[in-house]
Amino acid sequence: MIQTALPASPHPPIATAITMRATAWMVALMGPEVTAHTQAACARWRAEHPDHERAWQHLHTFSAALGNVPASVAHSTLGRPPSNPGRRxxxxxxxxxxxxxxxxxxxRAMPMETWGADHVTGIGERRQVRLDDGTVVDLDTGTAIAIDFSATQRLVTLRAGAIAIDTAADPSHRPFRVATAQGMLRALGTRFTVRQEDRMTAVSVQQGAVEVRPADAPDIVTVLQAGQRTRFTRLHIDALDVADTTDISWTQxxxxxxxxxxxxxxxxxxxxxxxxxxxxxxxxxxxxxxxxxxxxxxxxxxxxxxxxxxxxxxxxxxxxxxxx
Structure with a gap:
């Protein structure tokens, strides 16, 4: 049982956009290579408005109650006392x-998806692998991927689960593609996440751009820029949406x-x-x-x-x- 009381929702309520931004800052500070620049930028954002600090302190207090505050986040706390939350x-x-x-x-298992896969994670397991070209791939829980690098292409096939990819530059200028059950993604010098869902693929771009091409409608092409996400089927691409911290927070x-x-x-x-x-x-x-x-x-x-x-x-x- 948890012995520490967990905080109630802030009162007065904090705007959705501010709370989402506070969450994004906390996820950014959980990264393995947090820079002084990121910490300073977060501190400046918190100082811009009292509600920014209230949102941050509420999130920090909640995470601390769960025993879930990484050192990089704890060290970024300005030391201000958290506001008294209401009981709402x-x-x-x-x-x-x-x-x-x-x-x-x-x-749960993925017998069909794992056949012939080069990298597989079990339930609750996450892993990071570095491909031959220097590209870094994070595998989420229950994920299976196959790698096919040749003289003309760099191809990763996502058979199940979700991956986060940080592509490396290639001296041979081979295109970097990700294949899913619904179509093909082409990285345009980028960092992005891909998730195989039930009859759909979800993609979110954190840096650079990604081209999306459905398998059964190859003439329909959409290019996602950093900060955008979408889902697509074999015939259709959804309207673009704003990327969310949930898309990438699992890597931390x-x-x-x-x-x-x-x-x-x-x-x-x-x-x-x-x-x-x-x-x-x-x-x-x-x-x-x-x-x-x-x-x-x-x-x-x-x-x-x-x-x-x-x-x-x-x-x-x-x-x-x-x-x-």
Missing amino acids: RAMTLALATLACTGAWQLQ GMLAVYDMRLDTFLAELSRYRRGRLACNEAAAGLRISGVFPLDDTDRVITALPHLLPVDIQMWTRYWVVVRG
Whole structure:
């Protein structure tokens, strides 16, 4: 059980854009090579407006209560006392039906996807690999990729899961492509994430640009710039959206969310643990925000009643239901 009381939502409420920016700064400071420039830029942002500091302190206090403040973030705290949060709980009920049928699985696996894969991660595992050309690829939980480098191409096939790619310059000017079940991505000197979803591919660009081409509609081409994301099928590309910290925070071992439905949040969290994690209809539409550690999903689940009006029913570690 968590002994430290978790903070309630800030009062008065803080604008969505400010909270999302505070979350983005915290994710940036979790990186393995945080620079003094990044720390100074974060400090300047926090000093620009009282609400910036309130949002930062709330996020920092919440993460500290979870035992989840990396040194790079702790050292960036200006030392101001956090504001006194009100007792308001962020809560929005929505009608939804949660599918509760299906067999319980003690262990999820990807037998078909892993056949012939060069790099594979299991449930809850993340790994970073460096390809022959110097490109760095982070593999998320439950991910499988195949590598095909030749004299004319650099191709990574994403068979399952999600990857974050930081492409290296190639003296031979071979194009760098990522193939998914829905189509082909071409990196234009970039850092980006790709996730294989059910009948869709999600792509988010953090640096540079990425060309998207659906498999069954090769004449439809969209180029995403830094800060943009989209999803596409074999025939269609969705309208471009603004990239989110959730797209990349998993590379730092965190799940950074703002105002996310609880059922969506639990679906994301369940990708990092074995067994069944779900909620009932009364809890599905509750909203949750914060930065959560992916390496300790049990602790995150235990924290939920401190954040939302829910109870946890845990028959075993592998069968958990959150009830509103």
